[in-house]
Amino acid sequence: MVTKNKQYLLYGGSGHAKVIAECIEANHQxxxxxxxxxxxxKGLKNLPFLGEYKIKNHNHPLIVAIGDNKIRKMIVEEVKNLFGSICHPSSCISPTVKIGEGTVVFHNVILQVDCVVGSHVILNSGASIDHECSLGDFVHISPKATLCGNVKVGEGTQIGAGATILPGIRVGNWATIGAGAVIIRDVPDFAIVVGNPGRIIRYYEPANNKFWPFGESIRTK
Structure with missing residues (x-):
């Protein structure tokens, strides 16, 4: 996952970017x-601040260091650049796993056999993804979340910290699974799910927009 002999560029100067920078440095990049x-x-301490991104093809791989899935998608679709991926060396990744461009894998993540991870995905600290899971582009798996075997997660979905998804569950596009939720049945697109067992409390309102797959307004179940 590491692009050898090249420097990485980061788009975004938040705390999320600090963790990505540490992952890069831990790989001796x-x-x-x-x-x-x-x-x-002002950028990040001890790292060169390059100011506003100018749309051009830089020679170094870029990682969009934005935690919000919608904003990350918007930026990726605007930027014209080679994208890089990075995995912290403490992560445990099966050699059969496939990982897309722009994806970041943080400390102590477990990725088991035959998982497929899309592009610009965030696998946050301590997440556990078991065999044959499939994650769409722009997904964010929060710290300590657990995906049991053969779970499918659609584009842009956020799995909250400490959530558990049981084997074989399908989670739709641009859904939100609350922290600590236990998902025992399939989740439709745009649903917001909380609790144990997980229950849908409302939905995001779909939007026909190039960058924003749903609006800020929500509708009740």
Missing amino acids: LVGGVFDDNPDS
């Missing part, structure tokens, strides 16, 4: 600089 469109941003 370099962070060549940090872009941030926020005019008040």
Whole structure:
């Protein structure tokens, strides 16, 4: 997953970017600089601050270091650049796993045999993904979440910290699974699910927009 002999560039200067930078450095690679469109941003300590991203093809692989799935998707679709992926060396990844571009795998993540991970996915600290799981693009698996075998997660979905998804469950696109939820049945697109056992409390409102797959408004079940 590491692009050898190249520096990485980061888009975003938040705490999430700090963890990605640490993953890069733990692989004995370099962070060549940090872009941030926020005019008040000063970048990350001890790393070159490159200011606002200019749309051009830089020579170094870029990682979009934005935790929000919707914003990450928007930026990726605007940027014209080689994307890099990075995995912290403490992660345990089967050699049969496939990982897409722009994806980051944080400390102590477990990825078991024949998992397929899409592009620009975040696998956060201590997440456990068992055999034959499939994660769509722009998914975020939060710290300590557990996906049992053969779970399918659709594009842009957020799995909350400490959530558990039982074997064979299908979770739709742009859904949100609350922290600590236990998912025992399939979850439709745009659903917001909480509790043990998980229950749908409301839905995001779908939107026909190039960048924003749903609006900020929500509807009740």
